[in-house]
Amino acid sequence: xxxxxxxxxxxxxxxxxxxxxxxxxxxxxxxxxxxxxxxxxxxxxxxxxxxxxxxxxxxxxxxxxxxxxxxxxxxxxxxxxxxxxxxxxxxxxxxxxxxxxxxxxxxxxxxxxxxxxxxxxxxxxxxxxxxxxxxxxxxxxxxxxxxxxxxxxxxxxxxxxxxxxxxxxxxxxxxxxxxxxxxxxxxxxxxxxxxxxxxxxxxxxxxxxxxxxxxxxxxxxxxxxxxxxxxxxxxxxxxxxxxxxxxxxxxxxxxxxxxxxxxxxxxxxxxxxxxxxxxxxxxxxxxxxxxxxxxxxxxxxxxxxxxxxxxxxxxxxxxxxxxxxxxxxxxxxxxxxxxxxxxxxxxxxxxxxxxxxxxxxxxxxxxxxxxxxxxxxxxxxxxxxxxxxxxxxxxxxxxxxxxxxxx
Numbered sequence: 001x002x003x004x005x006x007x008x009x010x011x012x013x014x015x016x017x018x019x020x021x022x023x024x025x026x027x028x029x030x031x032x033x034x035x036x037x038x039x040x041x042x043x044x045x046x047x048x049x050x051x052x053x054x055x056x057x058x059x060x061x062x063x064x065x066x067x068x069x070x071x072x073x074x075x076x077x078x079x080x081x082x083x084x085x086x087x088x089x090x091x092x093x094x095x096x097x098x099x100x101x102x103x104x105x106x107x108x109x110x111x112x113x114x115x116x117x118x119x120x121x122x123x124x125x126x127x128x129x130x131x132x133x134x135x136x137x138x139x140x141x142x143x144x145x146x147x148x149x150x151x152x153x154x155x156x157x158x159x160x161x162x163x164x165x166x167x168x169x170x171x172x173x174x175x176x177x178x179x180x181x182x183x184x185x186x187x188x189x190x191x192x193x194x195x196x197x198x199x200x201x202x203x204x205x206x207x208x209x210x211x212x213x214x215x216x217x218x219x220x221x222x223x224x225x226x227x228x229x230x231x232x233x234x235x236x237x238x239x240x241x242x243x244x245x246x247x248x249x250x251x252x253x254x255x256x257x258x259x260x261x262x263x264x265x266x267x268x269x270x271x272x273x274x275x276x277x278x279x280x281x282x283x284x285x286x287x288x289x290x291x292x293x294x295x296x297x298x299x300x301x302x303x304x305x306x307x308x309x310x311x312x313x314x315x316x317x318x319x320x321x322x323x324x325x326x327x328x329x330x331x332x333x334x335x336x337x338x339x340x341x342x343x344x345x346x347x348x349x350x351x352x353x354x355x356x357x358x359x360x361x362x363x364x365x366x367x368x369x370x371x372x373x374x375x376x377x378x379x380x381x382x383x384x385x386x387x388x389x390x391x392x393x394x395x396x397x398x399x400x401x402x403x404x405x406x407x
Contacts, residue, residue, distance in 0.1 A: 004393075009400035014365060033057060035067070038074055050078035065108065066119045073124045080127075085134050092128055122232055130239055138243055145243075149236040152229060159216065159226045166219035170226055234260065250280045268297040272304055279315045288312065303329055303336065310342060319349040335370075341379055353387040364401075372405045 028049060031037040033056060041049040054075035061067045072091065079088035098120045101107045105115040112119075129144035163170050216222045237256055244253040254277045261270050275290030291308040298304045310325035323346035329339040340363055347356035360380040364371050377398060384391040384398075 004396055004400060006400045006404045009397045010404060012397050013361075013401045014368075028052065033060065035070070038071075042074070042078075045081075047078045047081040051075055051082070054078065065111070069103075069119065069121055069124065073121050073127070076124075076127060080134060089131065089135070092131060095124075095128075098125060098128065126232075126236060126239065129236075133243060138247055142240060142243055145236055145240050149233065149240065152233045152236060156226065156229045156233060159222055159229060162216050163219065163222045163226065166222060168219045168223065170223070245277070248280075250277050253277055254281070266297070268294045268304060271297075272308060275308060276311060279311055282315075284312065284315050287315070303333060303339075307338065307342075310339075314342075314346075314349075319346050322346050323350060337373065337375065341375065344379065344383070348383065348386075353383065357383045357387060368401070368405050372402055374402075377402050 031040060031049070031053065033053065035057075038050055038053055038057070041047075041053060054071050057071045058068060058075070061071060072095065076088050076091050079085075079091065096102075099118070103118050103120045105112040105117060105119060125148060126145075129148045130141050132138070132144065133141035160170055216225055237260065241253045241256050244250070244256070254274065257270060257274050257277065261267075261274065264270055271290045271293045275287040275294070278284070278287035278290060287308075291305070291312065294308060295302075295305045306325055306329050310322045310329070313319075313322035313325060323343065326339045326343040326346060329336055330343050333339065340359065344356040344359045347353070347359060357380065360376055360383065364376060364380075380398060381395045384394045388394050
């Protein structure tokens with residue numbers, strides 16, 4: 001294979017008569033040098049800009065212990081989004097032991113009078129625990145996350161006891177899991193039919209930064225602390241579930257999900273994920289029961305219900321029916337990557353490999369800034385291996401195109 005430049009790869013992949021779309025971002029000199037500026041850059045997926053701005057803000061806020069740690073957290077997330085794992089690891093290691101005295105309010109009584117506990121962002125603790133995942137050490141990541149989750153459960157028990165001592169009550173079940181979407185989980189959920197709520201937005205990361213539940217001196221504060229701890233618990237548990245699913249350990253994932261279902265019985269998202277795991281285990285009837293509940297909540301025509309129906313058809317071997325369902329979903333929601341991947345897969349299963357490749361290539365070419373996502377690239381590379389004599393060259397072109405757009 002002759003040497004390929006990025007320029008040559010772009011000309012091979014895209015129509016040479018149509019210049020490929022390039023990302024446009026807010027100029028750095030137009031961005032407010034603050035956490036709000038970081039939010040703006042993150043919302044644009046401008047992770048190089050995020051990392052650059054954190055370097056500036058780290059100097060600006062070097063004397064503000066709380067904000068400087070928030071900035072460090074966002075910087076590490078940016079490095080992970082850019083797949084610069086060595087730099088992210090270096091940044092984590094420089095922080096040292098997050099339980100050391102330097103990270104407690106009591107160490108700085110003049111700055112934080114009457115405050116107790118740690119000011120380490122809780123999301124930073126989760127990221128530190130999870131980080132071995134990005135290095136391929138899944139067992140270590142699970143060990144860390146289980147330990148963190150155990151500590152969280154212990155705190156929940158203590159807060160519930162305080163609520164009882166104050167004469168109050170706490171809910172045994174919660175209507176919906178309040179678990180938004182994450183900034184740094186770009187390697188999670190490669191199996192696109194599983195969508196668990198392990199991800200968090202910039203706003204949620206900053207919201208969850210206060211690590212301590214504070215001094216619980218009254219019933220209202222105790223209830224607020226319990227709500228925060230429940231958020232943290234579900235955040236960690238979904239990350240644990242994600243890794244188990246990634247390792248094809250579906251029974252353990254299902255066990256955790258069923259335990260969560262006892263606490264969140266009205267959450268259709270949970271029921272949908274439980275049903276999809278039943279499908280992986282070959283239990284179609286149990287999956288259908290879980291999906292029936294989803295349909296009652298969201299309606300038969302919702303994307304959730306239609307996607308579940310398509311997956312049932314796959315499990316039954318009805319690939320053409322599944323293809324038609326995912327085609328309808330994709331036509332109505334052209335940014336639905338799960339539907340797109342399943343549609344391409346169904347083209348392959350119905351002996352139309354060329355159409356499967358065309359489907360994914362067309363999606364990328366339509367909007368490479370948004371659509372050049374790792375899961376799409378990986379799936380397309382796999383299809384090249386199955387159907388192209390020059391698969392190595394095509395994969396090299398695709399890899400260079402991906403690198404060209406990676407921020």
